[in-house]
Amino acid sequence: MAPDLRIVVASENPGKCREIGRILVGYSVLSLDGFDPVAFPEEGGDYALNAREKAVAAARSTGLPCVADDSGLEVESMGGAPGPYSARYGGPGLDDPGRVERMLEELAGVAPPRFARFYCVAACGWPDGTSETAEGACEGVILEAPRGESGFGYDPIFQPQGFDLAMAEIDQEEKDRLSHRGRAFRALEPAMARRIRPD
Ligand code: ITT
Secondary structure, eight states, rough: OOOOOEEEOOOSSSHHHHHHHSSSTTTTEETTTTTTOOOOOOOOOOOOHHHHHHHHHHHHHSSEEEEEEEEEEEEETTTTTBBGGGTTTTTTTTOOOHHHHHHHTTTTTSSSEEEEEEEEEEEEEEETTEEEEEEEEEEEOSSSOOEEEEEETGGGGGETTSSSSOOOGGGGGHHHHSHHHHHHHHHHHHHHHHSOOOO
């Protein structure tokens, strides 16, 4: 019998969902739309724990294997912040452009190069509560002003190492190739395949 290649992305971030759908080539990648709402646990400061908990909560709820990631931007001069708190940086009233502006204000007195990296732990969870994780990182610098329209989050102010472009100016396939998320999910995929494609 053909294996069931359905996998659900456990994320409420549409930018992330689009990227994971592109990266997991060969799977039938579904969103949580159409499933019962999932109660996700409160996220703390541990990327791997957060990623596992999101993936397992969704897998238990949907009855299907689920993937999730916990990711963030770590700025060297900020001691690695906001890191796992990147989605909440600046407080609950801000959207992505608001967080970008807030970060540029916070870094206004810091001379370039403002070294930073994106970091991601990708997780796959199964309905029996087991999970696998893998990590990925992408090094770069924080720019002085936003550039570009693609991607999401902090992409307009992050310039990956070796590029003269902001992440939001790089085409999507190239971002997937070099990004923290692309690296983490490609590293996770063999463990997923062992359970989802057993032959
Ligand atoms: P889910 O938990 O529902 O998946 P989230 O956005 O809250 O969505 P995280 O807690 O993992 O997810 O927060 C990740 C944040 O880090 C994200 O909201 C962005 O602000 C930032 N981030 C992560 N990956 C990024 C990327 O590829 N480009 C730009 N910003 C990114």
